[in-house]
Amino acid sequence: MSQASIFVEDWLCYNTNLGEGAYGEVKLLLHRKTKEKIACKMIDHDKYKDASLHINREVMIHKFLDHENIIKYYGRRQEPAKEYIFLEYASGGELFQMIEPDIGMPSSEAQKFMKQLMNGIKYLHGKGIAHRDIKPENLLIGADGKLKISDFGMATLFRFKGKERLLDKKCGTKPYLAPEVLQRPYYAQPADIWSCGIVLVAMLTGELPWADTTNGNEEFIKWKNEEYLCDTPWRKLGNTALALSKQILNIDSEKRLTLEQVQKHPWMKFQFGNDDESDVVDSSGEKSAKRWNSMMEAETRQNADTPDVALSQPNLPSSRKPASLVQLLKELNEGGARNGRGAFFSQPAQNADLMTHFAQSTITKENFQDFIKSMTRFYVKSTHERTLECLCNAFEQSHYTWAADASGAVVISTVDLMKNPLVFKVNLLKMDGKVMLDFRLSKGCGLEFKKKFLKLKESLKDIVDNKNI
Ligand code: ATP
Secondary structure, three states, rough: OOOEEEEEEEEEEEEEEEEEEEEEEEEEEEEEEOOEEEEEEEEEOOOOOHHHHHHHHHHHHHHHOOOOOOEEEEEEEOOEEEEEEEOOOOOOEHHHHOOEEOEEEHHHHHHHHHHHHHHHHHHHHOEEEOOOOHHHHHEEEEEOOOOEEEEOOOOOOOOEEEOOEEEEOOOOOHHHOOOHHHOOOOHHHHHHHHHHHHHHHHHHHOOOOOOOOOOHHHHHHHHHHOOOOOOOOOHHHHHHHHHHHHHHHHOOOOOOOOOHHHHOOOHHEEEEEOOOOOOOHOOOOOOOOHHHHHHHHHHHHHOOOOOOOOHHHOOOOOOOOOHHHHHHHHHHHHHHHHOOOOOOOOOHHHOOHHHHEEOOOOOOOHHHHOOOOOOOOOOOEHHHHHHHHHHHHHHHHHEEEEEEOOOOOOOEEEEOOOEEEEEEEEEEEEOOOHHHHHHHEEEEEEEHOOOOOOHHHHHOOOOHHHHOO
16 A cells, blocks of 8 residues: 555556455556546456456446446456456445444434435436346445445346346345345346345344345244344344335345335435434444444544545546546557557556556555545554564464465455355555554455454454554
8 A cells, every 4th residue: 555656657556455356456546646546447367267258248337337326437458468447436435344243334324325325226227237246345435425336247237128138147145135036037126126125234233134045044034934023133123124124125026115115115214313323223222323423433533634535536527537537548548559569558568567666655644545444444553563463363363364465465264154255354554653454355245354353453452552543
């Protein structure tokens, strides 16, 4: 994160990833003069031989979309071995970062995000497109604080020239999959709505109700048989939120609420005040909003010394690409044509060259502000070496497998409660003489990652710097 290199004239590429996808890294590009920021998915075709097909499908769909609740697609550049996809930069991070494990978030926030999610899905469905992998990890928060649907890798066209087709591909992420998706064929729209219902439950309770919707899943069977009321997460929901969840998570897809019905539901219209805890009470009886607010306050304090990332980004009209990006794409294409070998980088020419051109600048609060807001980072009052030692002890206590990667980050591989792989990374950053630990999810469930992050933070409590949260 401390380092940036020249990507192409006037555009700097930060060394540290914004995130990691199935086929490569996502990096932040910053325009030196205008300070515009864009995200760039870097796809490594040598490493992932099947990436092409997947990426082509994703781009085919994404490039036609233009809505305030959908991450904007700006363009792509293809090379034989590498590919670059330019996207609107979501500086607010991922939705799962805003969900406190086992707590959720205040109803007013959940309602706001649910409305925005419905708006984005309505636009998609209106265009005949189903997303098929709605989950908090694929819902990003933009510079404007609005939810943005991202990752169109599983999206498909279900309606063409007014004719709708049934879908028969089993795809998505198990805890978010509607039961009919496992049986197939299925209608596209109700299946997406179901996934949105699971997101709603996650936002309001900080939990996922089940690992999958098979008949072997005890929690799901209880739901089916309506024997769930005393169980978590349902008992954490207020009556109206529970009623809405029941109608969205209706096993019968034909009786499930339609998107328009969800939008008209009383919970979606309820005016939550500032003191909106009444609808969300956690298992211990503690008002969840209070804990969430204190968590948000801590996050605000963390960013207090630096100008808000969101504010430093120019407010772009929804359908316009940043002017400097238009220039960037032009230059890249001209550069490729000029040197006749399809090279992406006009300056320097190759990715390998790029890697040797890092400006060795130390991290400062000025460049740190470019990065996404995150609730999974904290300062320590300890040296780099001692922090590493404490981290390793904590990993061993938790029986995590870990190793250092090429960039110097520590990669932790484990499994979640549902025994699915969970991979995350820790970067130790020196910032103004202090050490900061920045945890990022690489693969797996965001909520489980946050739980593990909180446990690790607790086991490092002796060195956590609470004054500098
Ligand atoms: P997968 O299929 O494994 O979910 P993917 O290859 O489709 O991954 P994305 O999910 O799109 O990749 O991106 C991976 C991560 O990179 C995201 O979870 C997010 O943290 C980060 N990221 C992606 N796009 C953006 C963006 N536009 N702005 C900020 N961060 C982003």
